[in-house]
Amino acid sequence: MESLTLTDVEQKYYSDLFVYCDTDNTKKVASNGRVLDLFRAAQLPNEVVLQITELCGATRLGHFGRSQFYIALKLIAVAQSGLPLRVESLNSVKDLPLPRFVVAKNEQEARHTALYPDLENQGSYQGVIPRPPGRGQIKKVSAHEVIQPCLPTVEPQPDTTSPVVSPHQSPPTSPHAWRKHKRQASGGNLERPPVVVAGAVWTPFREAQSGPVVTGDGMWSAHSPPPVQESWVSLKDTHPPSSSTLPPMHPSSVQVENSSIRTLASATTANEIQRQSSSGYDDPWKITDEQRQYYINQFKTIQPDLNGFIPGSAAKEFFTKSKLPILELSHIWELSDFDKDGALTLDEFCAAFHLVVARKNGYDLPEKLPESLMPKLIDLDDSAEVPDQATDVGYSGSPVEVTPNKSPSMPSLNQTWPDLNQGNEQWETFSERSSSSQTLTQFDSNIAPADPDTAIVHPVPIRMTPSKIHMQEMELKRTGSDHTHPTSPLMVKPPELSEETKLATSMKFLNCYLFMWTCDGYSSSDSYTSDQDPITSIVARQRSHSGTSPEGLKVVAAPPPPPPRPHASHSRSSSLDMNRTFAAVSTGPQQAGGVAYPPAVPPRPLPTQTSGPHSGHRSDEGLAAHSTTSPQQIPEQPNFADFSQFQAFAASDQPGDDGEKHAESLPVRPGPLRTMKSESQEERANATAKGPIMAPPPKPVRRRLKSEDELQDETLPPKSNVIATVLATQPSIPRSVGKDKKAIQASIRRNKETNTVLARLNSELQQQLKDLLEERISLEVQLEQLRPFSHL
Amino acid sequence: MAVCIAVIAKENYPLYIRSVPTQNELKFHYTVHTSLDVVEEKISAVGKAMADQRELYLGLLYPTEDYKVYGYVTNSKVKFVIVVDSSNTSLRDNEIRSMFRKLHNSFTDVMCNPFYNPGDTIQSKAFDGMVSAMMVQAS
Numbered sequence A: 001m002e003s004l005t006l007t008d009v010e011q012k013y014y015s016d017l018f019v020y021c022d023t024d025n026t027k028k029v030a031s032n033g034r035v036l037d038l039f040r041a042a043q044l045p046n047e048v049v050l051q052i053t054e055l056c057g058a059t060r061l062g063h064f065g066r067s068q069f070y071i072a073l074k075l076i077a078v079a080q081s082g083l084p085l086r087v088e089s090l091n092s093v094k095d096l097p098l099p100r101f102v103v104a105k106n107e108q109e110a111r112h113t114a115l116y117p118d119l120e121n122q123g124s125y126q127g128v129i130p131r132p133p134g135r136g137q138i139k140k141v142s143a144h145e146v147i148q149p150c151l152p153t154v155e156p157q158p159d160t161t162s163p164v165v166s167p168h169q170s171p172p173t174s175p176h177a178w179r180k181h182k183r184q185a186s187g188g189n190l191e192r193p194p195v196v197v198a199g200a201v202w203t204p205f206r207e208a209q210s211g212p213v214v215t216g217d218g219m220w221s222a223h224s225p226p227p228v229q230e231s232w233v234s235l236k237d238t239h240p241p242s243s244s245t246l247p248p249m250h251p252s253s254v255q256v257e258n259s260s261i262r263t264l265a266s267a268t269t270a271n272e273i274q275r276q277s278s279s280g281y282d283d284p285w286k287i288t289d290e291q292r293q294y295y296i297n298q299f300k301t302i303q304p305d306l307n308g309f310i311p312g313s314a315a316k317e318f319f320t321k322s323k324l325p326i327l328e329l330s331h332i333w334e335l336s337d338f339d340k341d342g343a344l345t346l347d348e349f350c351a352a353f354h355l356v357v358a359r360k361n362g363y364d365l366p367e368k369l370p371e372s373l374m375p376k377l378i379d380l381d382d383s384a385e386v387p388d389q390a391t392d393v394g395y396s397g398s399p400v401e402v403t404p405n406k407s408p409s410m411p412s413l414n415q416t417w418p419d420l421n422q423g424n425e426q427w428e429t430f431s432e433r434s435s436s437s438q439t440l441t442q443f444d445s446n447i448a449p450a451d452p453d454t455a456i457v458h459p460v461p462i463r464m465t466p467s468k469i470h471m472q473e474m475e476l477k478r479t480g481s482d483h484t485h486p487t488s489p490l491m492v493k494p495p496e497l498s499e500e501t502k503l504a505t506s507m508k509f510l511n512c513y514l515f516m517w518t519c520d521g522y523s524s525s526d527s528y529t530s531d532q533d534p535i536t537s538i539v540a541r542q543r544s545h546s547g548t549s550p551e552g553l554k555v556v557a558a559p560p561p562p563p564p565r566p567h568a569s570h571s572r573s574s575s576l577d578m579n580r581t582f583a584a585v586s587t588g589p590q591q592a593g594g595v596a597y598p599p600a601v602p603p604r605p606l607p608t609q610t611s612g613p614h615s616g617h618r619s620d621e622g623l624a625a626h627s628t629t630s631p632q633q634i635p636e637q638p639n640f641a642d643f644s645q646f647q648a649f650a651a652s653d654q655p656g657d658d659g660e661k662h663a664e665s666l667p668v669r670p671g672p673l674r675t676m677k678s679e680s681q682e683e684r685a686n687a688t689a690k691g692p693i694m695a696p697p698p699k700p701v702r703r704r705l706k707s708e709d710e711l712q713d714e715t716l717p718p719k720s721n722v723i724a725t726v727l728a729t730q731p732s733i734p735r736s737v738g739k740d741k742k743a744i745q746a747s748i749r750r751n752k753e754t755n756t757v758l759a760r761l762n763s764e765l766q767q768q769l770k771d772l773l774e775e776r777i778s779l780e781v782q783l784e785q786l787r788p789f790s791h792l
Numbered sequence B: 001m002a003v004c005i006a007v008i009a010k011e012n013y014p015l016y017i018r019s020v021p022t023q024n025e026l027k028f029h030y031t032v033h034t035s036l037d038v039v040e041e042k043i044s045a046v047g048k049a050m051a052d053q054r055e056l057y058l059g060l061l062y063p064t065e066d067y068k069v070y071g072y073v074t075n076s077k078v079k080f081v082i083v084v085d086s087s088n089t090s091l092r093d094n095e096i097r098s099m100f101r102k103l104h105n106s107f108t109d110v111m112c113n114p115f116y117n118p119g120d121t122i123q124s125k126a127f128d129g130m131v132s133a134m135m136v137q138a139s
Helices: A008-021 A032-041 A046-056 A066-080 A105-115 A120-126 A133-141 A158-169 A174-190 A196-210 A213-223 A226-238 A249-264 A267-279 A289-302 A312-320 A326-336 A346-360 A399-405 A413-435 A437-447 A467-484 A494-518 A524-554 A573-585 A605-625 A638-643 A645-652 A655-668 A670-690 A698-729 A737-791 B025-053 B093-112 B125-134
Strands: B002-008 B014-019 B057-063 B067-073 B079-085
Touching: A008 A032, A008 A066, A032 A046, A046 A066, A289 A312, A289 A346, A312 A326, A312 A346, A326 A346, A326 B125, B002 B025, B002 B093, B002 B125, B014 B025, B014 B125, B025 B057, B025 B067, B025 B079, B057 B093, B067 B093, B079 B093, B093 B125
Parallel strands: none
Antiparallel strands: B002 B014, B002 B079, B057 B067, B067 B079
């Protein structure tokens, strides 16, 4: 026979197999029957088997000696790995996987029942280990066997130990179990005196295991997890010197496991687990259905709701019963608490329990949670356990990343690793962001509106009827006028704003809208006040001047403090009408408005005609409001305004008077403003119609004033309209709504007329400018033409 | 990138301290111990604001010629101290912050473990793994 070098693993494996096959207990020759069965289990073609038997020399000998058996096993391994069968390959092939022998379960059970009725429980699980105790002895004697010689003493107690041992079988596959049994056996032997029972359990198990190694190996080598093997191997190495070299953990764990398992598990369920575990040979960490059911039952004892959590404290108590060291329990917890919430879901609990059982059976805890133990998000299907990321480090299971990955069909852990690693990073960043609450708070603070007073953020464009546009225009002009009228009583009016809170609020929004629309650079407060001022001022003036109305009626040249708007138009005759109308439109208290301008120049025909009815209307209103003004205003009807056209001209030559009158009229009511505006329109119309008859400079001046007035007019009337509408609701202002509407419409028309007039004026001025520029250019050209000569 | 990482409990005894083994570990232990004074000083500096406004990240506690010491305090007065080599100039403040954040997260996970008694030394493998990742790889 060629020399055969076997690794320790192989040695052990082969020896176990040999023992298994050594049904005759000859210790030297493996029964052909068994061997052939074994070879058949190797799932190799018959030709290969024959070749192997030939190669190993069994055919020569007629039987399988130990060496032949070993060679045969090695050749089987070679064949299974797809390598050609060569004698040389026996030693040349490195890292050859152990030969795999697949055994049907029925076969296992049959063997079990036939051979090992005592250890039925275990046998069922072992199935593959139907080895009578006697074999154990033989095995024990074998040099390769690490099993301690204490076997015989333990043998008589297989029954008592079987139930205890059963739980140990629960974890994965028999090979593992076998391995662990080795450990356990040694451990049991260590603790001989106190753990006789355990030892008894171990040893018979070991025996049983060694027998069915064939079948067990099938599963065993199927997955051959290196760590377990290594640990097993290392353990095996420690065996020969003395069992005492075993880590104390194992014996203690063994004992602990025994007792704890008794407390924890029922024999039946344990048996079930064992049976189940024997079938789950694909994944060492896979939880079988029976196991899972057992875990679920245990879960229910703590937490009746399967969808609920087991708090950490309860879980701690529960798992502490397993008598595992706290450090290991802590590690198990770290592995199983997938979402790091301090509580265990059903999946997490099952994983933890599984790990505990595995640990008790001697398996080392993995560094990372195995795939099959990953908690699933959706269902409890055992076979569909998802290979999610292992709980590595404190990055936790990144539940954010896990949940999407939790699908029953995630096969490869490797694929998920990088994903989860990235997920970890994302999780880290997420947690980093979350931990930096400062940024959040800062952000929140930025959201808060800076100044509610400005109300710029939410401009409520209150549609103040068609006057909104007018309001905007008024706002434009109004703001412009504000600057030109430093003595703007409008600014003084703010204190009176309190009187009209309702109006203020409504106007505020309007102002805001206007403000936004105009995008003026005016400060919010300014615009606000400015916006509100005209309105409020109008109202205020109307109200404030109510007291002066009686006087205003009489006063002609010396009205109350002149407003910033010189209502030149007020000096017109028509302004009286307007005054009346405005007086009527505006607040009731307004009384002196119209009266204050007896010498008001009658409005121009155009505006007056258009606005006549309005003015008349307003005058009516004014009449209603101020009876004193009526006698003066009545005669100033639109028709009458025609005649006053010249007077308007005359008045237009007197900007000062106009201003006065404007000033007078302004504080009174918007009516006068209207008239002023109309007057200005008249002036302009006249100016445009008659050409530069009127001195252009004065016109611009007048126009300026009037423009301001108009602005004020235009701004005020709409606002007065607004005020009218608003004030109409106020009981303190006795006015008829109908008249207000008419006044508003009149003011609208007047504004439009003013607009057209202004536009015309603008175009004319532009034209003049162009002409002048051309003249200048021509002059310059001439000059230059002359100059060169001069230079010469 | 750190040379030494330490977790100190509220009572100022170390829960976990680990340094690059090649160097004189005792020196780092001493450094961490002295840094506690600076940490206390920074904690007490806030006064009325209490922990609400006190930032967890303390920043550079004090530099020496060889290395720099950074501090981080949790709301439960558990301190994290990181000692980095001064020659490693590439480390920015954000990186140090992220390291502390990871430490804090890992520490939280350790705390969540019901088998961990607060006050015990941290023996979590996950925590060790995370710290190892942060230690100086070059060494």
